[in-house]
Amino acid sequence: TQTPAQHTITVLKGDGIGPEIMDAALYVLDAMQLGLQYEFADAGMTALEKVGELLPAATMDSIRKNRIAFKSPLTTPVGEGFSSINVELRKRFDLYANVRPAKSFPNTKSRFPSGVDLITVRENTEGAYIGEGQMLSEDGETAVLTQKVTRRGSERIVRYAFELARRTGRKKVTVVHKANILKSTSGLFLKTARTVAAEYPDIQCNEMIVDNCCMQLVMKPEQFDIIVTTNLFGDIISDLCAGLVGGLGLAPGANIGTDAAIFEAVHGSAPDIAGKGVANPCALLLAAAQMLDHLGMTDKAAKLREAIIATLEAKDSLTPDLGGEGNTMSFAKAIASRAV
Numbered sequence: 001t002q003t004p005a006q007h008t009i010t011v012l013k014g015d016g017i018g019p020e021i022m023d024a025a026l027y028v029l030d031a032m033q034l035g036l037q038y039e040f041a042d043a044g045m046t047a048l049e050k051v052g053e054l055l056p057a058a059t060m061d062s063i064r065k066n067r068i069a070f071k072s073p074l075t076t077p078v079g080e081g082f083s084s085i086n087v088e089l090r091k092r093f094d095l096y097a098n099v100r101p102a103k104s105f106p107n108t109k110s111r112f113p114s115g116v117d118l119i120t121v122r123e124n125t126e127g128a129y130i131g132e133g134q135m136l137s138e139d140g141e142t143a144v145l146t147q148k149v150t151r152r153g154s155e156r157i158v159r160y161a162f163e164l165a166r167r168t169g170r171k172k173v174t175v176v177h178k179a180n181i182l183k184s185t186s187g188l189f190l191k192t193a194r195t196v197a198a199e200y201p202d203i204q205c206n207e208m209i210v211d212n213c214c215m216q217l218v219m220k221p222e223q224f225d226i227i228v229t230t231n232l233f234g235d236i237i238s239d240l241c242a243g244l245v246g247g248l249g250l251a252p253g254a255n256i257g258t259d260a261a262i263f264e265a266v267h268g269s270a271p272d273i274a275g276k277g278v279a280n281p282c283a284l285l286l287a288a289a290q291m292l293d294h295l296g297m298t299d300k301a302a303k304l305r306e307a308i309i310a311t312l313e314a315k316d317s318l319t320p321d322l323g324g325e326g327n328t329m330s331f332a333k334a335i336a337s338r339a340v
């Protein structure tokens with residue numbers, strides 16, 4: 001058993017169901033006695049109401065200092081002048097790796113209740129998402145978009161995927177691309193990936209064209225272990241994978257950079273069920289497990305995942321989205337009792 005180290009993490013309770021699922025997640029983490037200190041900070045609508053800004057400087061400073069943020073979903077107001085807070089965080093901290101595990105869990109409404117255990121590693125800073133594109137003609141009939149792929153950007157994301165494989169005992173990395181058509185951008189990504197892969201003879205590497213990959217994921221998802229790909233493909237594939245294993249309530253994600261990392265649930269602030277105390281805290285707790293891995297507390301992370309699985313298996317106090325009659329806090333308490 002590892003000795004608890006003192007880590008201070010920035011906690012964003014977020015909007016909508018955010019505070020409810022964060023209280024539940026912190027209840028579980030506290031019960032596990034991990035030696036974590038929390039520094040609470042505001043962002044999103046909560047921050048806009050308190051200090052007139054969606055992403056206050058104090059929040060940025062806190063994340064910069066602690067290097068780890070544990071984040072509930074934020075509501076980005078609809079309308080002119082508001083850019084997505086999540087995109088802003090990604091840009092400001094150069095969070096180049098978006099890491100999204102997709103795993104089959106028992107007793108969930110899922111196409112694959114067993115057999116899927118994969119991680120999508122998506123390049124998060126370049127590719128097709130470097131800008132909004134532009135209209136080429138004044139009549140609004142033609143639009144173009146520029147993509148950017150760099151050797152440095154490709155190398156660091158592929159290296160991240162291989163290091164992740166080594167660290168977690170995974171055996172295979174699949175490089176997903178479209179180099180047959182997008183010969184310059186996807187071609188450079190693939191070529192760079194091959195060079196990096198050669199440095200990891202202990203990890204199997206295969207290549208797959210993105211359209212085939214989508215079909216394979218739907219038909220035989222158990223063949224995948226780690227997928228590494230560029231921004232747009234990764235965005236689509238990671239949601240496809242979340243769908244394979246039962247959707248948003250169980251999908252966590254991490255945004256990792258050199259100087260900071262942010263751990264969160266993939267779902268949003270769910271305004272339709274906010275304030276009712278029935279939101280599923282699992283996705284945020286699975287993000288917490290990713291955070292514990294990142295902090296080197298791998299046995300605690302494993303324990304937390306096992307506790308979640310055991311609680312699902314026992315159908316103990318599950319939230320209504322999983323067909324249960326429990327609520328956010330009863331579910332969290334059931335998980336906590338198995339995680340200590």
Ligand code: NAD
Pocket residue numbers: 017021072073074075076077086248249264265266267268269270271272273278279280281283321
């Ligand atoms: P959503 O993910 O909030 O909700 C989609 C559906 O899933 C809803 O029916 C909701 O009730 C359900 N759901 C989501 N999480 C759940 C949970 N933990 N337990 C049970 N049910 C759950 O998506 P949306 O409605 O499109 O977006 C709402 C707001 O969230 C928007 O303002 C959007 O900008 C924001 N958002 C934030 C993030 C983030 O901060 N990472 C991500 C996505 C959306």
